[in-house]
Amino acid sequence: MPSRRQFIQSVVATATAPLTAACQSAFGPSAIDTAWEVQERGRFTFYTRRASFASQSVDRLFAVLDDQYDTVEAMLDVRYGGHVQMFLYNSGADSGLGDDHSGVAYPDTLAVRAVCVPPLDGNLMVLLSHEFNHVITLNTLGRAGTAFMTEGIASAMISERFHSQGRHFLFPWTATHAGQLPAIDQLMDDAHWHDRSEQVAYNASASFLAWLLDARGPAPLKQVFNAHSNQIVDQMRSAYGVPVPQLETDWKAFCARF
Numbered sequence: 036m037p038s039r040r041q042f043i044q045s046v047v048a049t050a051t052a053p054l055t056a057a058c059q060s061a062f063g064p065s066a067i068d069t070a071w072e073v074q075e076r077g078r079f080t081f082y083t084r085r086a087s088f089a090s091q092s093v094d095r096l097f098a099v100l101d102d103q104y105d106t107v108e109a110m111l112d113v114r115y116g117g118h119v120q121m122f123l124y125n126s127g128a129d130s131g132l133g134d135d136h137s138g139v140a141y142p143d144t145l146a147v148r149a150v151c152v153p154p155l156d157g158n159l160m161v162l163l164s165h166e167f168n169h170v171i172t173l174n175t176l177g178r179a180g181t182a183f184m185t186e187g188i189a190s191a192m193i194s195e196r197f198h199s200q201g202r203h204f205l206f207p208w209t210a211t212h213a214g215q216l217p218a219i220d221q222l223m224d225d226a227h228w229h230d231r232s233e234q235v236a237y238n239a240s241a242s243f244l245a246w247l248l249d250a251r252g253p254a255p256l257k258q259v260f261n262a263h264s265n266q267i268v269d270q271m272r273s274a275y276g277v278p279v280p281q282l283e284t285d286w287k288a289f290c291a292r293f
């Protein structure tokens with residue numbers, strides 16, 4: 036059997052669109068060099084450059100990710116015992132990722148690599164949380180069947196304990212952009228995932244799944260999580276008892292009132 040390893044890459048762009056991301060899959064993590072300061076905190080080991088912003092921020096970043104760990108377990112009603120390695124770089128060039136606001140998750144090796152530059156704000160916390168969420172999600176629910184589910188769930192579960200760029204960004208964004216959003220059943224089709232901008236695809240999927248988790252809990256979501264594009268619309272109707280367009284209408288009405 037070929038290697039199941041993959042990486043998922045994301046880019047968090049600006050303060051006004053903190054959840055924009057671009058993820059890709061590949062086979063196997065790339066080589067990681069050895070020039071690291073190592074700090075272990077609970078369920079995480081942080082690898083940082085010596086005397087870097089990241090190395091000085093480990094206590095705070097640990098608090099954010101430790102809370103994120105608990106948040107995902109609660110939102111999905113799962114238990115996860117994994118110990119996750121966070122490799123935090125000084126720049127896009129240092130990381131090989133090219134951009135100062137980018138990260139990659141390696142769910143199969145329980146690792147994340149990400150650029151960690153100041154300020155220590157919601158953008159940075161969202162980036163690290165999103166990548167960590169890929170690791171815990173794949174290792175508890177298995178591989179999502181669609182790009183919609185892979186990327187949407189990683190941002191839908193962002194905890195807002197240390198910032199307000201989770202639901203307090205997603206739901207107002209949905210209300211503001213309601214007239215321009217692709218239909219959810221189209222977003223769930225991997226053949227059409229790239230039809231719109233990454234920002235629209237990522238934010239719309241995250242917002243819809245955040246609402247769905249809050250409104251209906253994790254049980255029906257788990258039933259459809261692994262469904263592929265050609266199955267998910269039918270499986271959603273079966274799991275939720277109503278067709279996707281009805282859920283979509285309810286979601287947009289909720290966001291309009293939020």
Ligand SMILES: [Zn+2]
Pocket residue numbers: 043044045056057058165166169185186189
């Ligand atoms: Zn991602």
